[in-house]
Amino acid sequence: MTTLHGQVALVTGAAGGIGRAICSALRDSGARLALADLDKAALDEAVADLGAGADSAAFDVDLTDDEQTTALPDRVRDHFGGLDVVVNNAGVRQIAPLLELSPADWRNTLDVDLTAPFVLSRAAIPGMLEQGRGKIVNIASMAGHLAFQNRAAYCAAKAGLIMLTKTITLEYGGRGIWCNAVAPGVVETPMTSAYFRSEQMAASIRANAPMERWAQPEEIARPVVFLSGSDSDYVNGTTLFVDGGWTAGKGY
Secondary structure, three states: OOOOOOOEEEEEOOOOHHHHHHHHHHHHOOOEEEEEEOOHHHHHHHHHHHOOHHHEEEEEOOOOOHHHHHHHHHHHHHHHOOOOEEEEOOOOOOOOOHHHOOHHHHHHHHHHHHHHHHHHHHHHHHHHHHHOOEEEEEEOOHHHOOOOOOOHHHHHHHHHHHHHHHHHHHHHHHHOEEEEEEEEOOEOOOOOHHHHHOHHHHHHHHHHOOOOOOEOHHHHHHHHHHHHOHHHOOOOOOEEEEOOOHHHOOOO
C-alpha cells in the first residue's frame, strides 16, 4: 500500500464527489490535506466529514482568479510547513452543441479545467524544486482522448491538460518533479447522478465500456494515491486511463 505519511497534499475541487474520494484516500495513506474549493460551505463540510483534525485544512479559492491561484501554494506552506503533492481535480463541464456554446462558457471551462492547473502548477513547482521533490497529478478525462458530442470546450480542455502533463515532465522531470494524469471514464457522482436514471445512458455506458459498468469515485482516487507516492517513482508524463476499458477500442 502506498504510504504518504506526513506529506502535504493539496487537492482542488475537494468538495465534489471525486475530490472527496481523493482526499479520503490520501488521508488513509497518511497524507496531511489541504482541501481547496470555491464553495466554502461545502468545503467546510468536506473537512468535517474527513475527520482528520489538525491534519486537514480548508482553503477557499476562486481558481479563475490567477492571483488567488498563484497564492494558494504559499498559503498551504504557511499552514503546514510544506507542499509535496498537488492534485488538480477541480473541473466544470458545459453540455451544449457547438453552435449553442457561448464564448463565455468556452472560456470559463478552459479557465477552470486547463488554465487553473497551469497557474497552480507554475506556482507550486518552485517550492518543490527547492525541497528537491514534488508530485503533480492532473485529473484529465477520457474525453481528452476521445471526442464526445456537445462537449467541445470540455474535450479541448482535457486534451490540453494531458499535453500540459507531458510538457511539465519534459521540463522538470530531471529535477525531481513528477507530473502524471488520471483520465476517468464515466463516474457516478452527485454531479452525474442524473445520467444513471436514464436507461438509454446506462445502456450506452454498458455498450462502450468493456467492463459494462461505470466507476465509483473511490476507483479514481486509488490511482491518484499511487501516482502521488514513491511506488510510482519511475512513472512520469503519462496518463492513466481509468475508464473500464472504454478507450481500448470498439469491440465489434
